[in-house]
Amino acid sequence: MKEDFVKLIEQAILENNFEIVVKELSKLKGVRSFCVKDKLRLSEWYLWANEPDKALKILGDLASESELLNINQEEIPLQIRHAYLLNFLGAKYVAMKHFEVIDKIVNERNIPISTIYPKYFETKGKVFLSAYMFKEAATFFEKAIELNSFSNRLNMAVVKVSLADCYNGLGEYESSKSLVEGLLSELSSEEISLKSMCHEVLGECYLFEGNLSRARLEFNSAWKYLKDKNESKDMAYLCQMSGACYVLAGEDEKAQVELLKGIEILNKKNSQPIAKMSLYYWLEKSGYNDLEFEDKVMVRAHHSFSPYRYLLGKSLNPNNKNPLPKWIEKQYVQNSADCWLLDGSEILPAIYDELRIEENKNFWDLCSGLININESFTFLTEIESSTLNIIIGSGSAGVSEWALIDYVYRQEFIHPSVGVDRIKKIVKQLKTKGFEIETKDRHFKIDSSKVQIILPMDNKIRGQFAYFMKNCPGEEFKRSDLENFFSITKSMANRWIGEWEEKEMISSSGNGKAKIYSIKKAS
Numbered sequence: 001m002k003e004d005f006v007k008l009i010e011q012a013i014l015e016n017n018f019e020i021v022v023k024e025l026s027k028l029k030g031v032r033s034f035c036v037k038d039k040l041r042l043s044e045w046y047l048w049a050n051e052p053d054k055a056l057k058i059l060g061d062l063a064s065e066s067e068l069l070n071i072n073q074e075e076i077p078l079q080i081r082h083a084y085l086l087n088f089l090g091a092k093y094v095a096m097k098h099f100e101v102i103d104k105i106v107n108e109r110n111i112p113i114s115t116i117y118p119k120y121f122e123t124k125g126k127v128f129l130s131a132y133m134f135k136e137a138a139t140f141f142e143k144a145i146e147l148n149s150f151s152n153r154l155n156m157a158v159v160k161v162s163l164a165d166c167y168n169g170l171g172e173y174e175s176s177k178s179l180v181e182g183l184l185s186e187l188s189s190e191e192i193s194l195k196s197m198c199h200e201v202l203g204e205c206y207l208f209e210g211n212l213s214r215a216r217l218e219f220n221s222a223w224k225y226l227k228d229k230n231e232s233k234d235m236a237y238l239c240q241m242s243g244a245c246y247v248l249a250g251e252d253e254k255a256q257v258e259l260l261k262g263i264e265i266l267n268k269k270n271s272q273p274i275a276k277m278s279l280y281y282w283l284e285k286s287g288y289n290d291l292e293f294e295d296k297v298m299v300r301a302h303h304s305f306s307p308y309r310y311l312l313g314k315s316l317n318p319n320n321k322n323p324l325p326k327w328i329e330k331q332y333v334q335n336s337a338d339c340w341l342l343d344g345s346e347i348l349p350a351i352y353d354e355l356r357i358e359e360n361k362n363f364w365d366l367c368s369g370l371i372n373i374n375e376s377f378t379f380l381t382e383i384e385s386s387t388l389n390i391i392i393g394s395g396s397a398g399v400s401e402w403a404l405i406d407y408v409y410r411q412e413f414i415h416p417s418v419g420v421d422r423i424k425k426i427v428k429q430l431k432t433k434g435f436e437i438e439t440k441d442r443h444f445k446i447d448s449s450k451v452q453i454i455l456p457m458d459n460k461i462r463g464q465f466a467y468f469m470k471n472c473p474g475e476e477f478k479r480s481d482l483e484n485f486f487s488i489t490k491s492m493a494n495r496w497i498g499e500w501e502e503k504e505m506i507s508s509s510g511n512g513k514a515k516i517y518s519i520k521k522a523s
Helices: 003-014 018-026 036-048 052-057 065-069 073-088 092-109 120-130 134-147 153-170 173-186 192-209 212-224 233-248 252-267 273-285 293-301 307-311 382-393 401-409 416-432 464-471 479-486 490-502
Strands: 339-342 347-350 363-365 370-373 376-379 437-440 443-446 452-456 506-509 516-519
Touching: 003 018, 003 036, 003 153, 003 192, 018 036, 036 052, 036 073, 036 233, 052 073, 065 092, 073 092, 073 120, 092 120, 092 401, 120 134, 120 153, 134 153, 153 173, 153 192, 173 192, 192 212, 192 233, 212 233, 233 252, 233 273, 252 273, 273 293, 273 307, 293 307, 293 339, 293 347, 293 382, 382 401, 382 416, 382 443, 382 452, 401 416, 401 443, 416 437, 464 479, 464 490, 479 490, 490 506
Parallel strands: 363 452
Antiparallel strands: 339 347, 339 452, 363 370, 370 376, 437 443, 506 516
């Protein structure tokens, strides 16, 4: 790309001129050949313009692990950027695995990673920050600042603001203020994009401290630097936090205007799920009356990590690697819920073993892999149950193909294309079983408002045994009881019993038709 074109785009971003960036990028349509450096630039620009799919596509194919091990050194930055964007779209396991292999290559070949890709530490920091792993993220951002190999002032400012976000998450508000105020003092009057970014982060800092009046002043300062027609993701994030400030101040109507604007921006593209979840959380908190059921589902049950769902009933595992932001941690109330109950209008936290479905009511129990329609059971495999759980939990946002593959299969496929083929087959199987899964732009959705649904909070499928155990009239049963309960064949009952005995879920005594099976209670 010509240097004049690069300067034009970067200046437009600094000035928050969304329209110019979009217009200039559209001129590249039809151009098929770019060098590695230009591909990386374009990927960043497309993401700033809220075009994550284009940001990913311009990089080319994602390499498999074996391909990574033999990759040319010059191509490594493209794969690092790939991992970052996959994480952005919700495929965190693939992203982390990709980083592990890249780190292995870098160490084995003694590759000067910060030389061939100066944004390496910044990129890893952003990945950990998106997972709310603030300490780890801060370490990478601090390393990036120490190396001081920024390509421009925007790059430098983004890293410092991201580090301030880490400090906010850790509750180190004075460190955050000091860093951002120091950055603000260095900026010129023309760098309005950076000024807006700084005031937004300061607003978040005061918001989390509980100083709403000062937070409002900072958010208002941030708004001054943004153009009305700006549809960048930065605008959506400002809408979120400024709207949150209005909610906490009791100014719900003002909050709804800003939150709905942010949602409108993100809904135009397949944007980061976490950002949408945060906006919808605050919109619900504002008392907005027209919130769709699928929006409520997304905020609570989407597979992407969001701390807000812990304020809506999700239980926190003490061993959770994702610590809650300090200001959310203070509000969290410990509970024992392990599943969500969806009834078409509300989604409520529940304890599976205590949950009872009304008699003669249709339901999808994805904790145990059971579908009950008109008192007739359909049984799902663990993979089918897990796939449905992820799609249903994604609610109105839907789930990207990559993220669905990621959560269902984790990292077990050798080449990315294998995962794509597998998930397509699973979705096809589910459609043949009557599930109306909508597929659009490589995203999956399903209407969950028509039937009562139970979703496991941890996506761990317990199998049919879990449902039978909690509904069994006693602690003992015969094979015929199992056959009658589920209306299954003798051979299927024997197969299930064999699996349960192998997993030491049950024990047996007696022989033949008199054989009795005892349910082992968890110690």
